[in-house]
Amino acid sequence: MAGHDPAATEGQEGAWFFMSRNTSPVAEREPFDPDEMALRGRIGGLTTHSRHDSRDITRAARERFLARFFVEVDPDNTLPEPERFRRAEAARKAHMARLALKSAQARRAKGGTP
Numbered sequence: 001m002a003g004h005d006p007a008a009t010e011g012q013e014g015a016w017f018f019m020s021r022n023t024s025p026v027a028e029r030e031p032f033d034p035d036e037m038a039l040r041g042r043i044g045g046l047t048t049h050s051r052h053d054s055r056d057i058t059r060a061a062r063e064r065f066l067a068r069f070f071v072e073v074d075p076d077n078t079l080p081e082p083e084r085f086r087r088a089e090a091a092r093k094a095h096m097a098r099l100a101l102k103s104a105q106a107r108r109a110k111g112g113t114p
Contacts, residue, residue, distance in 0.1 A: 066088070069091040
C-alpha cells in the first residue's frame, strides 16, 4: 500500500492504522443517513434537557426576543411599566399572528391544509 512503512509499526500493538497521502478517512466513510442523524440529534436534545432546566437553557434567548417588543412599543422608555407591558404583550401577539398567517398561506400555496 502506498505510504505504508512496515518497519515504522513493527512491534507496536494497535499501530496497524496508517494514512496514505492519497486517501482521507473522511472520504472512506459511508454517507450519513438523515433519519439516523435526526435521531442522534433528538437523543442529544433529550439528554441535554434531562440534565438541565429547559427554562435556564433558553432564558437569554427568550429575554432578548421579548426585549424587542419593549423597544418597539416604547423606544424612549417613557411609558409607565404597566402600559409598556400591555403594549409589548400586544406587539408579541401580533407578531405571532403574522407568523401564523404566513404559515397558513405557505401551506395553502403548497397544496396542504388551509
